[in-house]
Amino acid sequence: MLVNAAGMLKAAKAGHYGIAAFNTNDLEWTRSILTAAEETQAPVIIQCTAGAAKWQKGFKVVADVVRDLVDSMNITVPVAMHLDHGSYEDCFKCIDAGFTSIMYDGSHEADFNVNVEHTKELVKLAHQKGLSIEAEVGGIGGTEDGVTAQGELADPDECAAIAELGVDFLACGIGNIHGPYPANWAGLNFDQLAAIQAKTGDLPLVLHGGSGIPKEQVLKAVSLGVAKININTELQLSFHKATRAFIESGKDLEGKNYDPRKLLKPGFDAIVETAEGLIKDFGADGKGWDF
Numbered sequence: 001m002l003v004n005a006a007g008m009l010k011a012a013k014a015g016h017y018g019i020a021a022f023n024t025n026d027l028e029w030t031r032s033i034l035t036a037a038e039e040t041q042a043p044v045i046i047q048c049t050a051g052a053a054k055w056q057k058g059f060k061v062v063a064d065v066v067r068d069l070v071d072s073m074n075i076t077v078p079v080a081m082h083l084d085h086g087s088y089e090d091c092f093k094c095i096d097a098g099f100t101s102i103m104y105d106g107s108h109e110a111d112f113n114v115n116v117e118h119t120k121e122l123v124k125l126a127h128q129k130g131l132s133i134e135a136e137v138g139g140i141g142g143t144e145d146g147v148t149a150q151g152e153l154a155d156p157d158e159c160a161a162i163a164e165l166g167v168d169f170l171a172c173g174i175g176n177i178h179g180p181y182p183a184n185w186a187g188l189n190f191d192q193l194a195a196i197q198a199k200t201g202d203l204p205l206v207l208h209g210g211s212g213i214p215k216e217q218v219l220k221a222v223s224l225g226v227a228k229i230n231i232n233t234e235l236q237l238s239f240h241k242a243t244r245a246f247i248e249s250g251k252d253l254e255g256k257n258y259d260p261r262k263l264l265k266p267g268f269d270a271i272v273e274t275a276e277g278l279i280k281d282f283g284a285d286g287k288g289w290d291f
């Protein structure tokens with residue numbers, strides 16, 4: 001069933017587990033994520049960037065695919081359809097397209113006051129329409145869809161100012177990076193996370209760049225208030241690895257394995273397996289209707 005993400009994240013924060021928020025790239029990606037969520041009986045967030053939505057020919061296509069698959073696959077666990085790193089304009093488009101949750105990423109605005117003003121307006125609109133809303137303070141490192149930030153650490157006072165606007169969950173930089181982590185990565189900054197949690201209370205916090213962070217660090221972050229863990233690269237890497245292995249083994253040349261349903265199946269099976277493993281690592285399995 002499609003829901004907004006507020007209730008599941010509140011329950012996750014209270015219950016000290018993390019909800020996986022997986023980025024989707026196409027219909028099969030969405031189907032694989034839904035399969036993993038249903039098999040583990042976990043609430044899940046399917047999210048999409050503007051770039052991935054452009055690839056799929058628009059936010060409405062993405063939302064309609066999620067909605068229709070939830071129906072046709074008889075998905076019983078709660079599923080939220082969320083915009084990832086949206087601009088101010090993207091948020092309006094996703095509200096119209098039928099998303100159940102939006103993220104306004106005002107962390108790149110030159111002036112913090114612009115982040116505050118836009119977030120305030122979008123909180124009001126999202127809540128009027130029954131959607132949940134995520135905001136962001138402090139750029140996250142790495143590059144995603146051409147947007148680069150230097151992995152700055154979020155200022156706890158700025159986090160408190162955005163939290164007060166009534167957002168449902170908040171992304172805050174704590175040394176995390178999108179994409180693979182470099183060998184010399186310093187790890188998550190737990191002092192910063194603790195300082196942010198101290199100023200934002202019960203508000204569920206969001207860990208972007210969740211791919212490749214050692215499990216102990218993710219679980220420590222969860223113990224300090226993180227309730228949503230964003231994963232994109234890790235599913236892409238497992239799809240790539242399995243697809244490459246299939247082709248390198250020469251199996252693609254056997255029988256009718258040129259059929260995309262056969263050629264791409266190992267990759268999509270790998271997404272299901274990786275997603276199930278992460279859901280279990282975060283402790284969300286069996287938490288389908290914990291709220």
Ligand code: 13P
Nearest residue numbers: 179208209211230232233
């Ligand atoms: P990764 O690609 O590093 O998993 O990050 C995903 C993310 O944070 C989406 O917002």
